[in-house]
């Protein structure tokens with residue numbers, strides 16, 4: 132049998148081109164439409180980064196004002212979506228809750244011609260903005276209902292990040308918290324052909340609709356090897372407790388051959404380009420909330436794991452403790468990832484729809500050789 136070169140997990144395989152972002156492990160860098168993500172996270176509101184991902188350019192003042200006005204029009208949780216969420220038990224997986232909400236939004240967005248699922252580029256740009264605008268309310272309400280708290284209406288005097296925090300906590304947050312949150316949204320927004328984004332492209336490649344592609348991506352992101360890792364990082368911090376317990380905890384975990392969530396990456400092998408920016412945001416929160424023990428545990432675990440395994444933190448490692456300090460429940464972490472990544476997903480969905488190329492790879496058959504029924508009937 133001729134040897135076939137199988138690329139399991141598509142590791143290292145370039146399957147298409149994209150103009151949206153460039154992940155460069157050699158220089159440990161990440162560009163969104165050519166801009167270094169560190170510069171965007173440090174200087175731009177998330178609304179401007181969303182505009183950049185969708186259109187290819189940072190917005191003019193007029194374009195930013197228009198996007199902010201449109202986002203404000205769609206940020207209130209619609210009664211239909213709230214009703215759909217309220218059907219679910221508060222013990223449902225938060226990602227199933229988010230996926231349900233997006234499915235309902237899609238089902239209600241009848242474009243008239245139900246067989247024209249893909250829609251036009253203009254329709255999909257509007258859908259992307261509406262979905263992006265609705266997700267903060269969906270995520271915020273999810274945390275509040277799990278806590279037995281009521282829905283909080285959005286405030287038009289607050290921009291995206293400040294309003295997201297308002298709808299979650301019911302009080303305005305310090306600018307240090309808003310800035311750290313805004314940076315996290317930018318850092319989580321886009322990362323080329325990661326598992327959930329590639330899932331959304333496969334669905335879009337059949338000319339299915341944007342909502343179906345986003346719900347598929349949510350399913351992929353739910354997994355602990357991908358988006359579920361930031362939640363798992365907090366469970367690890369809780370299990371270790373303090374810096375003094377890192378060594379015995381690592382001895383046991385590595386001895387049991389467990390993967391340490393928040394570390395490692397399929398593409399970055401010498402550290403995730405986004406970590407320094409998110410770590411800097413975490414440091415501002417550690418100071419703001421006077422929680423030096425969080426930094427001590429973070430540093431102790433990172434330095435010992437890197438020394439023992441030569442595997443570096445990914446974005447989920449600093450973002451978990453950062454979201455915890457902001458007051459988000461651990462179950463809310465991966466839905467926060469959805470709220471940010473929906474910008475990258477929808478940019479890729481629109482790019483895939485424009486390329487109009489069905490994604491359908493091959494497989495190498497290793498089952499039984501051809502054989503025939505020869506009168507076979509199922510008998511005991």
Ligand code: SDX
Pocket residue numbers: 321322324325326355356357358360389390391392393394395396397398440442445446447
């Ligand atoms: C995200 O793709 C993206 O861009 C994703 C993402 C994005 O923005 O979309 O960056 C977001 O998903 C970040 C990754 C979050 N996941 C985790 O933190 C889960 C823990 N990480 C690992 O599961 C792992 O590092 C992966 C899945 C992320 C990447 O794994 P690879 O590249 O497939 O490498 P591998 O699993 O083959 O590991 C190679 C070796 C193995 O050892 P051996 O079996 O060869 O002895 O390294 C070991 C692994 O066991 N290893 C780890 C480890 N990661 C790799 N060992 C312990 N803990 C880890 N975290």
